[in-house]
């Protein structure tokens with residue numbers, strides 16, 4: 001009995017409280033706080049997509065690229081709403097286009113083209129960071 005009430009308390013702490021926090025966050029527009037989550041995911045997938053392309057793991061590479069395109073789309077929407085950084089909107093759009101080009105290239109068996117898009121995307125991170133990281 002005691003262990004099950006402890007389990008319930010743990011469940012509340014681990015599952016219910018973060019869920020409540022997520023609902024509150026979702027009700028607002030994207031905030032600066034979302035950036036850390038997006039950026040860590042962008043960081044991971046931009047490395048993984050290059051590895052997966054090089055290893056001919058096409059399905060995994062396509063999944064990474066689709067997630068990158070989604071995340072760059074969220075970032076684009078953030079900077080559009082923000083209205084103060086048109087260059088960051090443009091950089092988000094070009095990153096999204098590079099990510100979207102990867103599945104297209106892989107579908108055409110253009111592995112070199114896919115690898116080049118992934119590398120160009122990874123090389124463009126600092127263009128945005130130089131101007132916008134950290135948020136002022």
Ligand code: HEC
Nearest residue numbers: 035036039043046088091092121122125128132133134135
């Ligand atoms: C269009 C703009 C833009 C692009 C492109 C961009 N970033 Fe960022 N990134 C930011 C901003 C803005 C921050 C600072 C967020 C903050 O201060 O909370 C940031 C922060 C980060 C951080 C730190 C996150 C943390 O936990 O504090 C990492 C890691 C990162 N970016 C990785 C990347 C990588 C890797 C790429 C390219 C594959 C990339 N970013 C592309 C705007 C961008």
